[in-house]
Amino acid sequence: MVIELVKEDVFGESSPLGLRETKFFTFDSLHLESGEVLSPVTIAYETYGELNNQKDNAILICHALTGDAHAAGISKETGKLGWWEIMIGPGKPFDTNKYFVICSNVIGGCKGSTGPGSINPNTGKHYGMSFPVVTIRDMVNAQAKLIDHLGIERLFCVAGGSMGGMQVLQWVYSYPERVKTAIPIATTLRHTAQQIAFNEVGRRAIMNDPDWMGGDYYGITFPANGLAVARMIGHITYMSDLSMKEKFGRKLRNKEKFGYDFEAEFEVEQYLKYRGETFVHRFDANSYLYITKAIDYFDLGDNKDLIKKFYNLKTKFLVISYSHDWLYPPYQSREIVKVLKYAWVDVTYCEISSTYGHDAFLIKNQEQEHLVTHFLNNAYSKGE
Amino acid sequence: MVIELVKEDVFGESSPLGLRETKFFTFDSLHLESGEVLSPVTIAYETYGELNNQKDNAILICHALTGDAHAAGISKETGKLGWWEIMIGPGKPFDTNKYFVICSNVIGGCKGSTGPGSINPNTGKHYGMSFPVVTIRDMVNAQAKLIDHLGIERLFCVAGGSMGGMQVLQWVYSYPERVKTAIPIATTLRHTAQQIAFNEVGRRAIMNDPDWMGGDYYGITFPANGLAVARMIGHITYMSDLSMKEKFGRKLRNKEKFGYDFEAEFEVEQYLKYRGETFVHRFDANSYLYITKAIDYFDLGDNKDLIKKFYNLKTKFLVISYSHDWLYPPYQSREIVKVLKYAWVDVTYCEISSTYGHDAFLIKNQEQEHLVTHFLNNAYSKGE
Numbered sequence: 001m002v003i004e005l006v007k008e009d010v011f012g013e014s015s016p017l018g019l020r021e022t023k024f025f026t027f028d029s030l031h032l033e034s035g036e037v038l039s040p041v042t043i044a045y046e047t048y049g050e051l052n053n054q055k056d057n058a059i060l061i062c063h064a065l066t067g068d069a070h071a072a073g074i075s076k077e078t079g080k081l082g083w084w085e086i087m088i089g090p091g092k093p094f095d096t097n098k099y100f101v102i103c104s105n106v107i108g109g110c111k112g113s114t115g116p117g118s119i120n121p122n123t124g125k126h127y128g129m130s131f132p133v134v135t136i137r138d139m140v141n142a143q144a145k146l147i148d149h150l151g152i153e154r155l156f157c158v159a160g161g162s163m164g165g166m167q168v169l170q171w172v173y174s175y176p177e178r179v180k181t182a183i184p185i186a187t188t189l190r191h192t193a194q195q196i197a198f199n200e201v202g203r204r205a206i207m208n209d210p211d212w213m214g215g216d217y218y219g220i221t222f223p224a225n226g227l228a229v230a231r232m233i234g235h236i237t238y239m240s241d242l243s244m245k246e247k248f249g250r251k252l253r254n255k256e257k258f259g260y261d262f263e264a265e266f267e268v269e270q271y272l273k274y275r276g277e278t279f280v281h282r283f284d285a286n287s288y289l290y291i292t293k294a295i296d297y298f299d300l301g302d303n304k305d306l307i308k309k310f311y312n313l314k315t316k317f318l319v320i321s322y323s324h325d326w327l328y329p330p331y332q333s334r335e336i337v338k339v340l341k342y343a344w345v346d347v348t349y350c351e352i353s354s355t356y357g358h359d360a361f362l363i364k365n366q367e368q369e370h371l372v373t374h375f376l377n378n379a380y381s382k383g384e
Numbered sequence: 385m386v387i388e389l390v391k392e393d394v395f396g397e398s399s400p401l402g403l404r405e406t407k408f409f410t411f412d413s414l415h416l417e418s419g420e421v422l423s424p425v426t427i428a429y430e431t432y433g434e435l436n437n438q439k440d441n442a443i444l445i446c447h448a449l450t451g452d453a454h455a456a457g458i459s460k461e462t463g464k465l466g467w468w469e470i471m472i473g474p475g476k477p478f479d480t481n482k483y484f485v486i487c488s489n490v491i492g493g494c495k496g497s498t499g500p501g502s503i504n505p506n507t508g509k510h511y512g513m514s515f516p517v518v519t520i521r522d523m524v525n526a527q528a529k530l531i532d533h534l535g536i537e538r539l540f541c542v543a544g545g546s547m548g549g550m551q552v553l554q555w556v557y558s559y560p561e562r563v564k565t566a567i568p569i570a571t572t573l574r575h576t577a578q579q580i581a582f583n584e585v586g587r588r589a590i591m592n593d594p595d596w597m598g599g600d601y602y603g604i605t606f607p608a609n610g611l612a613v614a615r616m617i618g619h620i621t622y623m624s625d626l627s628m629k630e631k632f633g634r635k636l637r638n639k640e641k642f643g644y645d646f647e648a649e650f651e652v653e654q655y656l657k658y659r660g661e662t663f664v665h666r667f668d669a670n671s672y673l674y675i676t677k678a679i680d681y682f683d684l685g686d687n688k689d690l691i692k693k694f695y696n697l698k699t700k701f702l703v704i705s706y707s708h709d710w711l712y713p714p715y716q717s718r719e720i721v722k723v724l725k726y727a728w729v730d731v732t733y734c735e736i737s738s739t740y741g742h743d744a745f746l747i748k749n750q751e752q753e754h755l756v757t758h759f760l761n762n763a764y765s766k767g768e
Binding site: 034036129132133190191192193194196197198200201203204205207208209210225226228229232233235236239240241244245247248249250258260261262264266267268269272273276289293296297299326329 | 417418420513516517574575576577578580581582584585587588589591592593594609610612613616617619620623624625628629631632633634642644645646648650651652653656657660673677680681683710713
């Protein structure tokens with residue numbers, strides 16, 4: 001079997017899940033929160049493990065801003081490991097020996113699901129900025145169609161960090177009966193002014209780039225400079241002051257003295273430059289606009305209304321935050337917990353101590369593994 | 385007298401200092417830290433109050449990144465109040481009835497002092513990016529020439545916030561005998577990786593703008609989009625998560641519903657847009673590059689060496705930080721205090737509680753006024 005033979009990704013790292021291929025599911029239309037209708041809609045997704053006969057072992061993994069459906073294993077297309085390889089696989093927290101794990105690319109994205117870079121069937125051209133604005137709720141409604149398609153009535157768990165965590169919360173909000181357990185990580189009930197502000201600056205950088213051309217750049221050019229700046233801003237917010245100090249400090253690239261010029265002299269400058277430049281090869285600028293906008297729109301509503309909405313909800317929660325995450329600080333996770341507690345919902349909360357910032361949930365750490373493993377074990381063994 | 389007649393600025397606010405005019409001092413040359421020589425050098429400055437006969441009542445105020453020499457009174461040129469009007473004037477903390485207050489524009493700036501927008505006498509053209517890279521030390525050395533020119537041997541006080549605070553620290557470092565008291569506010573001994581990162585992204589935004597034209601845009605065009613993005617990033621870092629929440633929250637501009645488009649719909653987006661757009665009318669993009677670079681280079685050295693350097697220094701310090709300042713967080717001010725304490729230097733420290741972020745030192749607050757007033761009173765009454 002090919003899967004057995006190719007266990008190493010392009011960087012020489014191996015995965016017990018071997019080679020994985022992204023699949024596609026297309027359905028007729030989706031009514032969006034804006035009132036517009038998107039049609040047709042394709043969802044790119046991957047699955048790991050097997051759905052059992054009772055169909056009660058399915059876990060939906062939701063990705064963050066720049067993620068994709070390739071959450072684990074080695075991609076047949078890119079040769080790279082999945083973005084949550086540390087968490088998904090046999091014997092791992094999302095244990096593919098026990099659970100059927102699904103990950104799908106969000107609509108509005110650029111990794112196989114319908115987004116601004118897709119062809120608009122009415123015009124035969126790329127949507128560009130004629131693509132309708134989508135919300136987290138729209139993303140979740142599209143995922144629900146995929147879950148229907150897979151014959152799953154109720155998900156054993158929905159889990160994700162950052163924007164993935166917003167989808168988790170939206171799932172419970174929109175489909176409370178369909179989610180047995182939920183793991184929102186490093187996320188919030190609503191986007192704050194500061195969070196909107198960072199996204200807006202990134203969008204401005206893209207839209208200011210002359211190569212953006214009002215979004216109609218496909219096949220002609222690409223707003224690489226603008227998108228790189230947006231990514232650089234993002235990267236600063238994903239790390240912490242402390243982790244940047246530990247990783248870069250004031251280290252210079254390759255000389256003992258300052259160059260007294262405007263090249264990237266400090267290691268941190270070079271790192272951001274590299275991150276910006278590589279990102280533009282793997283992400284569509286218009287998708288960056290649409291997805292950040294969906295995040296900015298995210299607001300589950302007033303806490304009082306939420307408590308009513310969630311009152312006596314049967315879904316069990318594990319809420320995780322990270323101590324040095326200043327983009328989605330622990331106080332926002334505690335607010336989720338507070339709302340759930342007031343609504344008499346079963347919730348476990350843990351703030352994991354880590355010098356990494358927001359990105360911490362993507363980096364191997366035993367505490368997160370331990371918490372998720374035991375939370376799932378517990379809920380699964382108890383059945384209904 | 386005109387000064388008596390015009391006491392209101394363009395916004396209808398008045399100043400007891402009346403109309404003020406920026407003066408200019410030009411000297412032959414300045415040897416820069418990079419090894420280059422800048423020649424000639426003009427320093428724009430303003431003064432408030434009178435130098436006494438003993439010449440022991442002079443206070444030098446140092447401005448932050450986008451400040452200028454016009455610290456107080458109503459500018460004859462722009463009709464606007466000075467940037468530290470709250471702190472400078474008769475009966476105010478920097479009491480012009482008692483003290484002779486000086487504020488000068490930094491070299492590399494664009495408010496009258498020699499900078500990249502000045503004419504290079506060797507070519508007859510604007511310097512642009514041929515302007516030499518300057519450092520905080522170079523800025524201070526240029527100020528020292530002005531202080532010489534004004535016939536002042538020893539400053540009673542050097543004070544400033546943010547980059548102004550770096551100049552304060554550099555003054556004490558470079559000219560310990562010439563500074564009787566020092567007030568560094570919301571500042572640091574060295575720029576960290578995160579601080580460098582934010583500046584670098586701003587610089588990239590400017591340099592990516594096609595209208596930047598390698599810096600040679602004078603009289604032709606202006607990289608307004610790039611500079612606006614840089615300013616927007618800056619503004620986010622000057623406020624706090626909490627102050628943005630209090631000021632904007634998720635408030636929309638003028639409609640009840642989302643527009644589902646990419647206009648600035650949230651108030652915070654509109655605010656940043658406005659701040660970005662107005663900034664480009666008052667600041668030169670190349671100066672933004674040079675001054676942020678000077679800030680990034682700022683590093684007074686290793687703490688151990690600093691303790692040796694400052695050992696038994698006679699300068700008295702008042703160090704102030706702000707609780708919600710995450711750009712120059714209180715821990716950086718405490719580090720200044722620690723170094724000074726280890727060096728047996730007389731230092732008073734106060735962290736002022738404020739929901740404003742870094743900008744707090746520019747906003748009227750009684751605690752800062754009280755602390756500065758009494759610190760100066762005390763030091764002044766004690767004479768030597």
